[in-house]
Amino acid sequence: MEEIKTISIQDKNYPRLLKEIKEPPKILYVKGEIFPEENCFAIVGPRRCTGYGKQMAEELAADIIDAGLTIVSGMAKGIDTVAHREAVKRNRRTIAVLGSGIDERSIYPQENVKLAREIVKNGGAVISEFPIGDAGLPYHFPQRNRIISGLSLGVLVIEAKMKSGAMITASWAADQSREVFAVPGPINMLTSNGPNYLIKQGAKLVADINDILEELNLPLKELKGKEIEAESPEEETILKALEEGPLHIDKIIGKTKLNSNVVSSTLLLMEVQRKVKNLGGNTYTIAR
Helix, strand or coil: CCCCEEEECCCCCCCHHHHCCCCCCCEEEEEECCCCCCCEEEEECCCCCCHHHHHHHHHHHHHHHHCCCEEEECCCCCHHHHHHHHHHHCCCCEEEECCCCCCCCCCCCHHHHHHHHHHHHCCCEEEECCCCCCCCCCCHHHHHHHHHHHCCCEEEEECCCCCCHHHHHHHHHHHCCCEEEEECCCCCCHHHHHHHHHHHCCCEECCCHHHHHHHCCCCCCCCCCCCCCCCCHHHHHHHHHHCCCCEEHHHHHHHHCCCHHHHHHHHHHHHHCCCEEECCCCEEEECC
16 A cells, blocks of 8 residues: 655645745645755756766756755656656655656656655655646646746756756746756757756856855855876877767767777776766766
8 A cells, every 4th residue: 555645735744935836736645755844956857868968967966965955856757867866876855746646556657666666765755736546647747847846945957958848847946936057058959958048048057066055055065076097098098088078989989099899998997997987878978
């Protein structure tokens, strides 16, 4: 039997910030723990994220968690999942806001049922305003996004097309007088259009965690750069190729003009030594 409880807007443990928005949900369905006074911060982005987006989500989520904020997201594929998993990996709370019922038959996407269990087991919460048995219908998600921003002190957009759920969440955040943040991206990528537009419109550009903490009047973090030293000419060539950002192994081979076997074996050694990181699908980046 799944332990699902309901929280009314009249209840003392209904989230205070959410109660302040226009048309807050009158009832929340909850698995796990929800607290009325909690400093939450939302991370949103596309289901199909790039290696760059995934890297930024992992690094910034880790720093946000370390700063004592609870990450809120929508448990969709892509950036949402990366953010939630980073919290689970660090044994910290995270809140997933669904556009479906929170019972396991209704959870959307179904592939994240296990993640939902891990979030609850780790002391976090899976919540929704949609009753048990409600499917994840397309019109539910824009409506759900107002809860993601409503729970949060601010919303960080990591990659987004102009017409996307992440941009809808940013719009809700602005309407709710929440802070809007965005990670800039390469101008020739569609997924950079949303964040770059938001920055033009006055969103806070985020290059590191202190850009967020400063805006929220929270203590800044001492940032320590990690010096990565090449131990061979091959490593030096590969690190130079990766300076401009994540690359698929085929592009590394093309840029470095090294033999494919040499590149593969060198990357494997560098990954073991934590000099580079495989973002998935043989796309590598320098491990900062």
